[in-house]
Amino acid sequence: MYSYEDRLRAVQLYIKLGKRIGLTIRQLGYPTKNALKTWYHEFEQRHELRSGYTRPAKFSQAQKERAVEHYLEHGKCIAATIKSLGYPCRSLLLAWLQELQPRTTRVVGRTQELAPEAKQSAVIALCTRPASAQAVADEVGVSRGSLYKGKNQLLGDDAPASMKRKQDAPASSDRADLVQQVETLRQDIRRLQLEKDLLKKANELLKKELGIDQQPLTNREKTLMVDALKSTYTVTELLYELNLPRSSYFYHRARLEVADKYADVRQAMANIFERNYRCYGYRRLHASLSDQCVKVSEKVVRRLMKQECLIAATSKRRRYGSYMGEISPAPDNVLNRDFSAGAPNEKWPTDITEFQIPAGKVYLSPMIDCFDGMVVSWSIGTRPNAELVNTMLDAAIDKVATSGERPLVHSDRGGHYRWPGWLARIADAKLVRSMSRKGCSPDNAACEGFFGRLKTEMFFARDWLSTNIDEFVVAVDAYIRWYNEARIKSSLGFLSPAQHRRRLGIAASMTAHWAMG
Template sequence: MFSDEDRRRAVDLYFTQGMTIRKVVARLGYPSEGALVNWVRSDPRYERAGKGSYTLECKVRAARRALAGESPTAVAREVGCRATSVCQWARLYESEGTLGLMSARNAPTPATPGDGMEACGEDELRARLEALRLENAVLRETIKVLKVDGPRHDPAELTNRERTRVVDALRDEFGLDAVLGSMGLARSTYYYQRAVIKAGDKYAGLRERIRVLFEKGGRVWGYRTIHAMLRRDGADPLAVSEKVVRRIMGEEGLRPVYLRKPKAWSSYKGELSLAPANLVERDFHAERPNELWLTDVTQFTMDGYKCWLSPVIDCFDGMVVAWRLSPSPDAAMSEGMLLDAVATLRDGEHPIIHSDRGCHYRWAGWIRICADNGLTRSMSAKGCSPDNAAAEGFFGRLKNEFFHCRDWKGVTYEQFHERLAAYLTHYNETRIKKSLGWQSPVQYRKSLGLVA
């Protein structure tokens, strides 16, 4: 059915190009995989290779496929070996990486008389032996580099910087041109990488500054905030690309980790009274301070007790106008907070106060305070948290940066109150925001001349 030329072409692709059984069949369109396995095994080169003598690249590919979930039997059929060999390669690769698959059979070996060496002259023989010696030296130095950078690396995937290290180790013994040719490295690339290695890490100082800022921010700042802080450093401002900051934070593992927990408590107790209209309609923007306020209540589960926070947020710049923390979500908490907020108003200021439909904002005391001080009430639709999204967003930032992933064991209510007060002061005075031109709410108001 297939001519000798067809068989030779298929088997040559397998032995000379390092292609798998499946790839050979896919390229040529013939024969079946099982037939090609038989052709490979009947070829003299298969017998000469000896049982288990496969190239390092072949072993690595087979091990990776087996570890990825492919059937060892299917992999073995393509490679032309036994399934037990594939399993053994996979175990070695998983435990020791590529180095575990290296053996004497993978290294270049001196030529034998049967290879035609007897027909070579003395100079040619010396040159061939020198080439083999160089190959062995390259393999030896490559293994050293791999041991430094980790056993999971593949020799075929050495970076130019790693290749440069190999060249530096062998250039005095074999000459620069010979080693560069063996490593497949251009002379210009070699000198560039050598200069980079000699110069060291040019971002070493920047890395340290980024680490300090990340810790200073409580390990919650992202790369944009860190980038802005570097530029705003009064003592030593630094102009650097956002991409560089992002890359360095990724390399150093400086990633904010937020633990989001489902909301287990709700202030909604049913329709106690007629709800006012939603005057905000999800437009949480204000042209001036004390024009639009938001409020809500959130719960903190502590070590043996719970407490509730009720703040008033100004939509002009996100400032926390007033807040109360209470061990009980009662009327005294919400009404006391509202009175504290009203005390900050100037003559003629009568903001809209927007909330959800929680019971705190339906009680007679709350309604009376709003009426006495000219506050216009506004409420979200029933069970619609996006209608008060800005307040929910504030709680999200607060808990991500201050509460989640912190150890609160043994922290009393009074200690928690002190720490929360310190954070909210930071939030108003020193926590910068992109929407405010990388200023805090207090700094932003000062820049506009709204406060002294």
């Protein structure tokens, strides 16, 4: 039931908001749609709301009199009256009888009224009873309620408490049982508190969410927890709860006091990991450490990565398509998933990928060399149009214009690679076209793989909320240059594409273009 002020506030806000029911209800949190409409129609007709509301009577005076008359004329039976008329309920009929015929209702039960002397004796017996109050009532011949009513009438608020039988003191055996129960409860409380403290300490020290199971902890981690809580609990309690052997505890405690021989390695690993977009796994970290003349096994690198929480980024979803239908004849799939190349500039797969950041969308069009995965040329823009792919192709063609090399250019069936500008450039440079089958991304796996690595290592692992378009383009360009110059690959003997070419005596060059239209 809403007050007058609440209803008036709702109607005034409804009118102020242009009679928008949903917005009014969301702001106030009440009422229902139909209730607000009813209030408004009342306000519109009367220019005011009723301050109160009286529910109309459900039964008329004639119906009330008819029910009472039927009751009196048919044996004064409430059930028969309700069954015959179909109304009202039992309590309502009794109320009508009390209102219209107060002396006709029958009293059920004993109506014996005690004499003043008998009532006084009964009250004394109640207050001094050795047994229950019901036994006294049965002996006197009245109900238990009447007995207490007489007590209140005679003694009022000064009535003394009944002289009940005193409970016998518990036997010594019962007292011992109670003491034992109390001690058991104390132990249970201490054990539960210990479990709670262990869970909290595990989260504080080890940053682990363990639930109720402590078994995933290593003995070294359990030792750290014992040392942290031994000022509150005994070592024996902690060892038992953690299921840690005493010898293992003292062994790891002694090991903790020894200086960490991998302290420098940990720092070097962290620096390499942060410097390389937090994308290196244990293999590339191990290779990078070897380049710095740090000799440790791969197993040690894996263990230290786990301890230092150096977790490489993982891949997420991919979603962008440039297919526009068969707008021109498609060349054969000459590449046919053979991404191996014996020399640079033999096979060039290309594609377009999309980046969605809060500031907008950015598109990247690279040209990949199947020889070592180097990005030969790339263009970055905010629109996936012909300029994006054509400028990238022009930059790639410039690299082979004087060498006489004619690479195989492989793409998907997107419309960018069927437009006249693209076809004319391919024909003028005498390059060979190749296209994947329709909807078959594995046919262009070399370029798709580059996109996956780029987004996993650089895009998905970072928060771009406060980055604008220009800053993001610079970040993508910096990653690609790092990818060519510094990112080591196990397939190249843990060298980057540029390092690999320099070792082979091949000049490496790359060109970028930013199409910010």
